[in-house]
Amino acid sequence: xxxxxxxxxxxxxxxxxxxxxxxxxxxxxxxxxxxxxxxxxxxxxxxxxxxxxxxxxxxxxxxxxxxxxxxxxxxxxxxxxxxxxxxxxxxxxxxxxxxxxxxxxxxxxxxxxxxxxxxxxxxxxxxxxxxxxxxxxxxxxxxxxxxxxxxxxxxxxxxxxxxxxxxxxxxxxxxxxxxxxxxxxxxxxxxxxxxxxxxxxxxxxxxxxxxxxxxxxxxxxxxxxxxxxxxxxxxxxxxxxxxxxxxxxxxxxxxxxxxxxxxxxxxxxxxxxxxxxxxxxxxxxxxxxxxxxxxxxxx
Numbered sequence: 001x002x003x004x005x006x007x008x009x010x011x012x013x014x015x016x017x018x019x020x021x022x023x024x025x026x027x028x029x030x031x032x033x034x035x036x037x038x039x040x041x042x043x044x045x046x047x048x049x050x051x052x053x054x055x056x057x058x059x060x061x062x063x064x065x066x067x068x069x070x071x072x073x074x075x076x077x078x079x080x081x082x083x084x085x086x087x088x089x090x091x092x093x094x095x096x097x098x099x100x101x102x103x104x105x106x107x108x109x110x111x112x113x114x115x116x117x118x119x120x121x122x123x124x125x126x127x128x129x130x131x132x133x134x135x136x137x138x139x140x141x142x143x144x145x146x147x148x149x150x151x152x153x154x155x156x157x158x159x160x161x162x163x164x165x166x167x168x169x170x171x172x173x174x175x176x177x178x179x180x181x182x183x184x185x186x187x188x189x190x191x192x193x194x195x196x197x198x199x200x201x202x203x204x205x206x207x208x209x210x211x212x213x214x215x216x217x218x219x220x221x222x223x224x225x226x227x228x229x230x231x232x233x234x235x236x237x238x239x240x241x242x243x244x245x246x247x248x249x250x251x252x253x254x255x256x257x258x259x260x261x262x263x264x265x266x267x268x269x270x271x272x273x274x275x276x277x278x279x280x281x282x283x284x285x286x287x288x289x290x291x292x293x294x295x296x297x298x299x
Contacts, residue, residue, distance in 0.1 A: 017229020018203065021095060024064075028057055029129040036128065045131030046111070054111070054132065058102035065099040068231050069202065070293050073103045075238030083147040084190045084241065085180055086112065086154035089172065089272055090162040091199035092226040097154070100194070100236050101133065113146045115155040119221055140183060147187040154194075155180050160222050165213065168200050168284035170276050190241040193271035197235040197279045201289035203228045232289035239275050 035041070035053045043049040065071035079086075088097065097114070104110055113134040120126075120135065136142045138155065146153050156162065157177040166173050184191050203226045212224050281288060 014227040015225065018093060018226050020229075021093065024060075025129070026125060028060075029126055031057070032128045032132055045128065046134060050132050051109070054105060057133075058105045061098055061102040062106055065102065065234070069096075069099070069234040070231075071096075071099045071103070072233075072235045073100060073107075073238075074235060076104070076107065078192060078238045078240055079104075079108075079152065080190055080192070080241060082189075083150050083187065084152055084192050085143075085147070085184050085187075086152060086192050086194050086238075087180060087272060088154060088156050088194040089170065089196070089199070089276065090156035090158045090160075090166075091196065092163055092203040092205045092228070094156075094163070095203065096196035096199045096234050096236060097156075099234065100196075110152065112152040112154050115143065115153065117160050117220075119160070138179075140179065140186075143180075143183045144187055147183070147189055160220075161216070163226075164205055164216060164222055164224055166200070167207070168204070168282075170200060170280055170282060170284065172273060184244065188244045188246075190243045191271075192241045193239040193275055195237055195239075195272060195275040195279065197237065198232045198284065198289040198292070199234065201228075201232045201284045201286045202230060202234065230286060230290060231293055232286065233292035233295075235279065237275050237279055239271055242271060 032053060041049060062071075101112055101114070104112060111134050113136050115138040116130070116135045118137065121130065121137065134151075136146060136153075143153055143155075157174040157180060158166065158172060161175070162173040180191070205224055205226055215221075215223055276282075
């Protein structure tokens, strides 16, 4: 009985915070459904009609971010007034990105559309939430349409693969992805790098096993659950924009944004990797990240 109790307690400690986040996300969708029904709304989920409930949702997640992770957002002035593509590192779960969306909306009243993996749209009971928060498929046509309508569009080229198989070394797992660069060229918009400090210390994945890697590659479904949820310090940094250059090729633009080189080199051409190199201890250290959460000198 004692061994069983300890085992169950250990499992709960490992997974209770990620599970709580999932519950909060579904409760958010329920709130939207109630709001839609009470106000008899049939408007486009991206329209300003939904801004009142968006503010309520953003306020809740921003409060959660402040209390649990002492969340900070730096570099908002680097975001263009018009359209652009935000490129970011994907943690084990994108909770830091949710914090960013919430604070951006509260500070700037601005909605950033988010490119998500196909499996997200197959999750039951989240359709309205995805629509109101601006989650879109990563097709070229969808992204171009959003940019031409003046929206910011965010994408993590590593996506689920980076979430599952990167680790405390913060290695970018982007492979050969360059579609985002082609879209930036076609839309003639800047690319803005973004990264959240200690995101891997807050939530982690179990070390890669060949079986799980093969399972993901064959199904494109994330079977490995995240664990953790420690109240480590989160700071999101938005880097300087890489402006549109009519003379640059897709390959050159990809190299400028994401050419995965040695993590400690500040001379790398990678804008996202430069943010990681500047703001992150490599390898990540959970204890240090916890201490930073309560270090008043860094505030």
